[in-house]
Amino acid sequence: MTTQGSPTSQGNNLDRWYGSYAQRTSGLAASEVRALFAVASRPEVVSLAGGMPFVSALPQDLVVGAMDRVMREQGAVALQYGSGQGVPALREQILDVMALEGISGSADDVVVTTGSQHALELFSKLFIDPGDVVLAEGPSYVTALVIFRSYQAEVDHVPMDEHGLIPEALREHIARLKSAGRKVKFLYTVPTFHNPAGVTLSWERRLEILEIARANDILVLEDNPYGLLYFGEKPPAAMRSVEREGVVYLGTFSKTLAPGFRVGWALAPHAIREKLILANEAAVLSPSSFTQLVVSEYLRDADWRAQIDTFRGVYRERKETMIGALNEYLPELTWTNPNGGFYVWLTLPSHLDSKAMLPRAVTELVAYTPGTAFYADGNGRQNIRLSFCYPTPERIRVGIRRLAAVINGELDLLDTFAGTGSLSAVRRDRSSASLPTDLQ
Numbered sequence: 144m145t146t147q148g149s150p151t152s153q154g155n156n157l158d159r160w161y162g163s164y165a166q167r168t169s170g171l172a173a174s175e176v177r178a179l180f181a182v183a184s185r186p187e188v189v190s191l192a193g194g195m196p197f198v199s200a201l202p203q204d205l206v207v208g209a210m211d212r213v214m215r216e217q218g219a220v221a222l223q224y225g226s227g228q229g230v231p232a233l234r235e236q237i238l239d240v241m242a243l244e245g246i247s248g249s250a251d252d253v254v255v256t257t258g259s260q261h262a263l264e265l266f267s268k269l270f271i272d273p274g275d276v277v278l279a280e281g282p283s284y285v286t287a288l289v290i291f292r293s294y295q296a297e298v299d300h301v302p303m304d305e306h307g308l309i310p311e312a313l314r315e316h317i318a319r320l321k322s323a324g325r326k327v328k329f330l331y332t333v334p335t336f337h338n339p340a341g342v343t344l345s346w347e348r349r350l351e352i353l354e355i356a357r358a359n360d361i362l363v364l365e366d367n368p369y370g371l372l373y374f375g376e377k378p379p380a381a382m383r384s385v386e387r388e389g390v391v392y393l394g395t396f397s398k399t400l401a402p403g404f405r406v407g408w409a410l411a412p413h414a415i416r417e418k419l420i421l422a423n424e425a426a427v428l429s430p431s432s433f434t435q436l437v438v439s440e441y442l443r444d445a446d447w448r449a450q451i452d453t454f455r456g457v458y459r460e461r462k463e464t465m466i467g468a469l470n471e472y473l474p475e476l477t478w479t480n481p482n483g484g485f486y487v488w489l490t491l492p493s494h495l496d497s498k499a500m501l502p503r504a505v506t507e508l509v510a511y512t513p514g515t516a517f518y519a520d521g522n523g524r525q526n527i528r529l530s531f532c533y534p535t536p537e538r539i540r541v542g543i544r545r546l547a548a549v550i551n552g553e554l555d556l557l558d559t560f561a562g563t564g565s566l567s568a569v570r571r572d573r574s575s576a577s578l579p580t581d582l583q
């Protein structure tokens with residue numbers, strides 16, 4: 144026993160209860176993205192780090208009108224607890240949203256969650272036992288990795304190229320894990336406008352990967368926040384449009400409306416849906432009735448498809464500005480050129496380390512997310528995720544110009560001290576970039 148005020152035997156001066164946390168919290172270190180937010184939010188810093196949607200492109204009157212009508216017409220319902228599955232009318236409307244990506248289903252199989260992040264959490268709670276293996280693209284969405292780690296899963300990254308996850312690599316990873324006697328619980332994938340890589344899984348590969356998953360009895364968790372934010376041609380239909388029983392699909396209003404509502408959803412095979420509802424109730428009793436009803440009213444009253452077109456236009460212009468600035472200021476490097484979504488994945492010359500370079504970049508008033516944030520295994524030092532969603536085109540150009548100055552400064556240093564930073568070395572690097580690019 145310890146007396147009040149004195150540390151436990153495993154405690155320390157900073158945290159008296161250090162020794163009492165559950166083992167699974169060891170994965171709950173602040174992510175690189177989170178640690179960055181504090182610094183990068185200073186106005187003089189151009190942040191190409193966070194993935195915040197540009198909500199100013201949404202007319203506030205539309206939201207105010209929806210809120211007003213909800214409170215006048217259904218105020219008592221909006222202020223009350225709701226069901227653990229979500230508001231029925233909204234679940235019907237979610238079917239219309241998913242139909243745009245080729246998905247048909249029943250509102251009965253939709254579970255509304257507090258953002259799709261919460262659906263990721265609930266799904267992980269249902270499926271991961273300590274020591275299980277989760278397959279995921281390399282790189283992968285940082286906050287999914289945090290959740291998988293918190294449930295003590297081991298993440299096995301499967302490589303991608305410019306067409307997304309590589310089926311042959313997936314086969315090899317599964318075979319290796321099986322022969323080592325490991326239990327693969329599911330494949331987590333962001334097939335469309337990947338966060339952070341910006342690439343999209345081709346239609347042929349979607350079919351092949353579903354076939355591999357089926358043959359190996361592996362559930363697929365398809366996370367699709369960005370699919371409707373395409374800049375040119377529509378991307379291939381969702382994997383869930385092909386396979387009902389083997390796919391749990393996650394969607395969200397965070398990118399096509401606003402993240403502040405915290406309304407997302409899961410579409411799941413019936414039995415899994417049942418468990419998700421129970422887990423949702425255990426976690427939050429019910430998702431917010433108020434925000435669900437406001438989103439539902441917005442979808443009923445506003446031209447939400449036109450609003451998505453507006454977002455597409457905003458993000459297309461920003462993406463083109465970023466690619467133009469990269470071509471102008473960093474023509475020796477390689478990057479992905481996304482057809483939608485929020486992110487460009489930049490590959491540095493192999494001698495540079497994106498994580499080590501970050502403090503210097505912030506000193507030069509530009510912030511980015513180092514590639515290491517998106518790997519559970521320490522990889523990614525040669526990569527940077529650049530977000531074009533939030534800063535204005537003018538700021539994006541300034542940010543890339545500053546980034547180029549930082550990168551060139553590092554290369555000059557290397558050249559001076561080790562003779563490895565010359566542009567010819569950079570050019571040699573291009574042939575060995577870790578994620579081939581379809582651009583320039």
Ligand SMILES: Cc1ncc(COP(=O)(O)O)c(C=O)c1O
Pocket residue numbers: 194257258259260261284333338366368394395396397402406407
């Ligand atoms: C791939 C991916 N999944 C899930 C989320 C979480 O979105 P939300 O919880 O806002 O729906 C994000 C947010 O950036 C994301 O990029």
